Amino acid sequence: MAVYVDDAIWRWKGRKWCHLMADGEAELHRFAHRLGIHRLSYQGPPKTAAPHYDITGLERDRALRMGALSISRREVVALYRKVRVRKGALQAAE
Structure with missing residues (x-):
């Protein structure tokens, strides 16, 4: 298993x-x-x-130092599709 941070950094509330x-x-x-x-x-x-x-850019830097993998926008979309919880699966778990 791995942990990832995307490189799609955006600005919000000064960070x-x-x-x-x-x-x-x-x-x-x-x-x-x-x-x-x-x-x-x-x-x-x-x-x-x-x-x-x-997470903030500073937390991203720390996460990378702790072993998280940097992924592109395309890779984050693929990961999103892999880990997303479909509505039916969520209902089945209830």
């Missing part, structure tokens, strides 16, 4: 932001915890289809 994603949700939460990201920052079902955290 640069990107996405922290992983092959699995448990790995994503473990890495975010090690990175010092609070669980309240998590964005996943039902709010969004793909589990992720929005």
Whole structure:
């Protein structure tokens, strides 16, 4: 399993932001915890289809030093499709 940060950095509220994603949700939460990201920052079902955290550019740099892999916009879209929770799957789990 791996953890990823995209290189699609955007500006919002005076900071640069990107996405922290992983092959699995448990790995994503473990890495975010090690990175010092609070669980309240998590964005996943039902709010969004793909589990992720929005992180700042500074947190991105630290994540890369901790072993996260940098991925392109095209790669993040492919990862999003791989890890997204489809509506039917979410309903089946309820």
